[in-house]
Amino acid sequence: xxxxxxxxxxxxxxxxxxxxxxxxxxxxxxxxxxxxxxxxxxxxxxxxxxxxxxxxxxxxxxxxxxxxxxxxxxxxxxxxxxxxxxxxxxxxxxxxxxxxxxxxxxxxxxxxxxxxxxxxxxxxxxxxxxxxxxxxxxxxxxxxxxxxxxxxxxxxxxxxxxxxxxxxxxxxxxxxxxxxxxxxxxxxxxxxxxxxxxxxxxxxxxxxxxxxxxxxxxxxxxxxxxxxxxxxxxxxxxxxxxxxxxxxxxxxxxxxxxxxxxxxxxxxxxxxxxxxxxxxxxxxxxxxxxxxxxxxxxxxxxxxxxxxxxxxxxxxxxxxxxxxxxxxxxxxxxxxxxxxxxxxxxxxxxxxxxxxxxxxxxxxxxxxxxxxxxxxxxxxxxxx
Amino acid sequence: xxxxxxxxxxxxxxxxxxxxxxxxxxxxxxxxxxxxxxxxxxxxxxxxxxxxxxxxxxxxxxxxxxxxxxxxxxxxxxxxxxxxxxxxxxxxxxxxxxxxxxxxxxxxxxxxxxxxxxxxxxxxxxxxxxxxxxxxxxxxxxxxxxxxxxxxxxxxxxx
Numbered sequence: 189x190x191x192x193x194x195x196x197x198x199x200x201x202x203x204x205x206x207x208x209x210x211x212x213x214x215x216x217x218x219x220x221x222x223x224x225x226x227x228x229x230x231x232x233x234x235x236x237x238x239x240x241x242x243x244x245x246x247x248x249x250x251x252x253x254x255x256x257x258x259x260x261x262x263x264x265x266x267x268x269x270x271x272x273x274x275x276x277x278x279x280x281x282x283x284x285x286x287x288x289x290x291x292x293x294x295x296x297x298x299x300x301x302x303x304x305x306x307x308x309x310x311x312x313x314x315x316x317x318x319x320x321x322x323x324x325x326x327x328x329x330x331x332x333x334x335x336x337x338x339x340x341x342x343x344x345x346x347x348x349x350x351x352x353x354x355x356x357x358x359x360x361x362x363x364x365x366x367x368x369x370x371x372x373x374x375x376x377x378x379x380x381x382x383x384x385x386x387x388x389x390x391x392x393x394x395x396x397x398x399x400x401x402x403x404x405x406x407x408x409x410x411x412x413x414x415x416x417x418x419x420x421x422x423x424x425x426x427x428x429x430x431x432x433x434x435x436x437x438x439x440x441x442x443x444x445x446x447x448x449x450x451x452x453x454x455x456x457x458x459x460x461x462x463x464x465x466x467x468x469x470x471x472x473x474x475x476x477x478x479x480x481x482x483x484x485x486x487x488x489x490x491x492x493x494x495x496x497x498x499x500x501x502x503x504x505x506x507x508x509x510x511x512x513x514x515x516x517x518x519x520x521x522x523x524x525x526x527x528x529x530x531x532x533x534x535x536x537x538x539x540x541x542x543x544x545x546x547x548x549x550x551x552x553x554x555x556x557x558x559x560x561x562x563x564x565x566x567x568x569x570x571x572x
Numbered sequence: 573x574x575x576x577x578x579x580x581x582x583x584x585x586x587x588x589x590x591x592x593x594x595x596x597x598x599x600x601x602x603x604x605x606x607x608x609x610x611x612x613x614x615x616x617x618x619x620x621x622x623x624x625x626x627x628x629x630x631x632x633x634x635x636x637x638x639x640x641x642x643x644x645x646x647x648x649x650x651x652x653x654x655x656x657x658x659x660x661x662x663x664x665x666x667x668x669x670x671x672x673x674x675x676x677x678x679x680x681x682x683x684x685x686x687x688x689x690x691x692x693x694x695x696x697x698x699x700x701x702x703x704x705x706x707x708x709x710x711x712x713x714x715x716x717x718x719x720x721x722x723x724x725x726x727x728x729x730x731x
Contacts, residue, residue, distance in 0.1 A: 308668060312666055
């Protein structure tokens with residue numbers, strides 16, 4: 189990175205749940221913030237930059253970022269709302285701290301997915317209003333078309349995608365933060381109802397509620413903070429065209445670009461051998477395989493084979509989504525990828541409990557903004 | 573905290589319900605207007621050429637997003653059938669309810685264009701659809717200059 193190094197020095201999470209009818213989203217964020225501030229050993233008064241990631245329609249409100257300050261202790265502080273996924277928001281916070289003008293930064297992401305009563309209608313509003321939305325199809329069709337194109341172009345199989353879903357649901361059983369831990373077989377995933385063929389219900393990360401707050405600081409501040417630092421060694425983001433018809437359906441070009449940017453910054457030349465664990469977007473099962481190849485963590489066409497060979501299992505050479513991923517933890521809107529970052533932080537700090545990986549030094553977290561987008565980000569984190 | 577026996581007697585006080593009424597106009601733009609006018613009046617699909625990379629853009633745009641230059645004035649009508657670049661079979665509607673009959677959604681390309689059109693594919697069974705399959709539009713009798721001027725695509729005759 190260019191100037192002073194930036195570290196994550198505190199993390200807090202409510203845990204993910206199917207429903208949280210007793211707590212408002214503000215209360216969820218407050219809980220996560222309390223944990224994160226205690227973890228870092230900071231008071232919100234000492235924080236000089238706040239970032240929030242959220243989409244208005246999912247919040248059910250206009251200018252929803254105006255609701256950010258209170259529950260973070262950020263009233264009359266610099267708050268920056270980022271319309272993007274969690275890691276894209278993280279990149280914004282890193283840049284703010286890199287200016288040297290701000291010392292300690294906080295990012296929050298939350299989900300009240302259980303309050304979104306018509307999620308497909310909202311997702312459909314993201315489709316082009318002139319050329320695609322008038323067809324009134326459930327927007328999962330975009331994922332269905334992509335999945336077919338990806339499998340056809342790379343030779344990965346529907347069974348291997350189903351295995352990614354089964355493995356992540358299983359991994360989640362060891363994660364107390366996860367909402368959807370389950371012992372599922374590949375056959376059970378394949379036998380789930382078709383949604384947008386070849387995509388099945390079991391291939392789709394189910395929604396969950398929760399909140400994540402992370403505290404960041406410049407390296408020169410570390411002496412004054414008690415939190416165990418995890419360094420942001422590289423971060424990158426990229427956005428493809430919004431026009432579905434203008435993209436290569438089988439490819440996650442945005443993830444390739446974001447990874448190259450992050451790897452360049454982190455000095456990673458051979459990701460597959462230099463990364464010890466990865467939290468990769470698996471909003472849909474095939475996306476995990478597609479993203480692994482885009483990130484250079486699997487050779488083209490080999491993600492499914494390596495998955496079957498156990499390379500990406502918690503005991504494998506490169507554990508992937510040991511947290512359970514979004515399939516196992518739950519899809520939590522923009523918070524989802526901050527939860528991925530949280531997992532890497534816990535693993536690198538040696539605080540991942542029953543799912544702790546031995547000797548992890550460098551970890552990667554990757555985000556995708558979800559259908560119908562082709563946007564995403566990558567962060568490389570290190571113990572030093 | 574409420575004791576369990578209390579909960580049954582009390583109305584739920586946990587949430588209020590809200591609605592967001594949103595209607596909007598979406599401007600077709602210079603390129604969109606010309607595209608839909610040709611669909612309405614000539615039953616033609618037009619693509620706009622980039623003077624730099626020579627690609628034909630569909631849907632047509634007033635600029636080439638890759639070369640960042642204005643497209644040329646002379647647009648080309650697409651001749652011949654399109655082909656299936658991608659497809660899926662959807663089983664639910666926007667309210668998450670099962671569709672009475674699953675529908676085929678296809679991304680349709682043409683050999684000479686960059687881009688394509690997303691539309692429904694009918695007059696064919698899902699099992700018979702394959703990537704690369706030749707398809708043609710079925711035009712509405714009453715056309716108003718919008719995507720629905722094409723009712724659906726179907727397998728092309730003589731292909």
